[in-house]
Amino acid sequence: MRIPTCQTMILALSKDTIKVTQEQDVVFLKNRVKEVAVKIKMGLVNQTRLLTAASELVRNMMRYGGGGSCLIEVVSSGRSNGVRLTFTDKGQGIPDIEAAMRDGFSTGKSLGLGLPGTKRLVNEFSIKSKVGEGTTVTIVKWANG
Amino acid sequence: MLQKKKKNILELWMKNQLADEGLREDLISNDDLRAQSEELIDSLVTNLSSGNFTDLNSDEWSPVIEILGGIAITRARQGFSPRETGAFVFSLKEALLETLQKEIGDDTKALFTESMKINRLMDNLSVITFETFIKGREEVILRQTDEIAEISTPVIRVWDGILALPIIGTLDSARTQVVMESLLQEIVDTGSSIAILDISGVPAVDSLVAQHLIKTVSATRLMGAECIISGIRPEIAQTVVHLGIDLSNIVTKSTLASALQHAFKVMRLEVKKITPRTN
Amino acid sequence: MDKIPILRMGPFLLVTIQVDLYDRLALTLEADLVQMVQKTSARGVLIDISAVSIVDSFMGRIIGNIASMSKILDAETVVVGMQPAVAITLIELGLPLKGVYTALNMEKGMNLLKSMIDTSGDDEDTDLSDDDISTE
Missing domain, CATH: 1.10.490.130 (Globin-like)
Structure with missing residues (x-):
């Protein structure tokens, strides 16, 4: 007999997908993320972290992925609520994820803080990429984490 | 049945x-x-x-x-x-x-x-x-x-424009968040340009704690205020050096009193002893 | 297209950013500001970001750029009024904005700029810097 566990599982409570192809969409996306964060009573500093992380990832998606979409979810781990964002693009992909996750690495002209910096701002960070097929980045920020 | x-x-x-x-x-x-x-x-x-x-x-x-x-x-x-x-x-x-x-x-x-x-x-x-x-x-x-x-991080206004925050107990990352947030907010609210972080009540400083301290100091600096760390006991100075932690970019003082003195100097204030008038 | 107004006040340029910058607006601001610094031979630039709720690595880079470019044109840059949440996020992101001066508010930023110009004037040529200020 299986005993139901109620702690480790992350449940999605609401879902919303936003397509991002041009600059106006970025503003719209940020506003939606902020709305969701406010709704689950995320503190101001965590809101700022989440929004900054989203901003970094959206920029990457626009610059290297030629646009894509973002799935906004309210998630619950039983103990607390959080926001999960999944950015998906069908761009060129990242050949060397390990290198991309290092501080100061950049193929463009940026500071190369995007991915590693973003990881420091959120509670959970995962990245999947295939060259020629696209990149998916998922982040989770807990309301009180 | x-x-x-x-x-x-x-x-x-x-x-x-x-x-x-x-x-x-x-x-x-x-x-x-x-x-x-x-x-x-x-x-x-x-x-x-x-x-x-x-x-x-x-x-x-x-x-x-x-x-x-x-x-x-x-x-x-x-x-x-x-x-x-x-x-x-x-x-x-x-x-x-x-x-x-x-x-x-x-x-x-x-x-x-x-x-x-x-x-x-x-x-x-x-x-x-x-x-x-x-x-x-x-x-x-x-x-x-x-x-x-929340209780254990009181931000004290020691002088007009000078804040002090005595930290008592272990400084982990959750605690740092609270300390940093309340200190920065208080800086905005009072318009203080100097903050003193007193760590005489912190039992040990390892590289993680040092990192938290550096983070707080850097964030204070970004807002346009100066952050001094005081209350550094000799053992802590020893561990910091042994661990190879670089605190050279931070103003550090051994006691809260000397930190306050430094703050006065930066703000061009002077504390004088009043000499009683004879007669 | 939107533009962020740049005000001139004596030897200083004032910029108050009231909206969250998107990339193009930030790039325009950078170009405009550098132009203005050169045109007015300003000695200082004050950027008020008290109304900005997000500064990501791109925005941080723009601010750093403005500071370095102005420096080459002999003007100091002071960023004023950064929100606590923004400061914490920038540090965690790994952007301590080295080389950029900061102040709590406009007034303190202005004082900082004045003192910087005074001392740099003392070092080089006192008459000239006094002249600069009085003619503005």
Whole structure:
């Protein structure tokens, strides 16, 4: 007999997908993320972290992925609520994820803080990429984490 | 079968519970206890009649688990001990088994299989009860931790434009968040240009704690204020150097007094001793 | 297209950013500001970001750029009024904005700029810097 566990599982409570192809969409996306964060009573500093992380990832998606979409979810781990964002693009992909996750690495002209910096701002960070097929980045920020 | 005996079971269960010397009449009234028991038994018996004894993950069991979870969490908050909470479920098991015995009577084989079923089911329910009970306790602890963190970081205005924040106890990352946020907010609110972080109450500084301190100082600087770290004991200075932590970009002072002096100097203030006038 | 107004006040340029910058707006601001510094031979640039709720690595880079470019044109840059949440996020992101001066508010930023110009004037040529200020 299986005993139901109620702690480790992350449940999605609401879902919303936003397509991002041009600059106006970025503003719209940020506003939606902020709305969701406010709704689950995320503190101001965590809101700022989440929004900054989203901003970094959206920029990457626009610059290297030629646009894509973002799935906004309210998630619950039983103990607390959080926001999960999944950015998906069908761009060129990242050949060397390990290198991309290092501080100061950049193929463009940026500071190369995007991915590693973003990881420091959120509670959970995962990245999947295939060259020629696209990149998916998922982040989770807990309301009180 | 059990459906019909519901009333009996409830009575038996109540009797068991009331007979238990661990009963906490100070925490829960008999009426409330009865209401709780009745609610649980209602939904339990409905499920038993459906014949699903094994898969507690299925939807039909969720009302039972919900009720049980609710009871366990409230008890955790009210301060019941694990034994007292457990007794709630165990006494139900006894009541069920007793009723079963009366009903089935001499057919030992049937009695055994049915008892095993009930046993297994109730054991699982007990596990769930304990899990939720502990979760409830953990929530209480978490809440208290938050409260302590908040209480233990007072930002003191020592002078017009100078803030001091004495840190007492271990500085972990959660604590740093609270310290940093309240310090920065206070800087904005008071328009202070100097903040003194006194760590004389911090038992040890490792590289992680140092990192937290550096983070706080850098954030203060970004806002346009200066952050001084004071209260550095000799042992701490030793570990910092041994660990190879670079604090050279930070103004550090050994005591709060010397930090305050430094702050006065930066703000071009002077503290003078008044010489009593002769005559 | 939107533009962020740049005000001139004596030897200083004032910029108050009231909206969250998107990338193009930030790039325009950078270009405009550097132009203005050169045109007005300003000695200092004050950027008020008290109304900005997000500064990501791109925005941080723009601010750093403005500071370095102005520096080459002999003007100091002071960023004023950064929100606590923004400061914490920038540090965690790994952007301590080295080389950029900061102040709590406009008034303090202005004082900082004045003192910087005074001392740098003392070092080089006192008459000239006094002249600069009085003619503005």
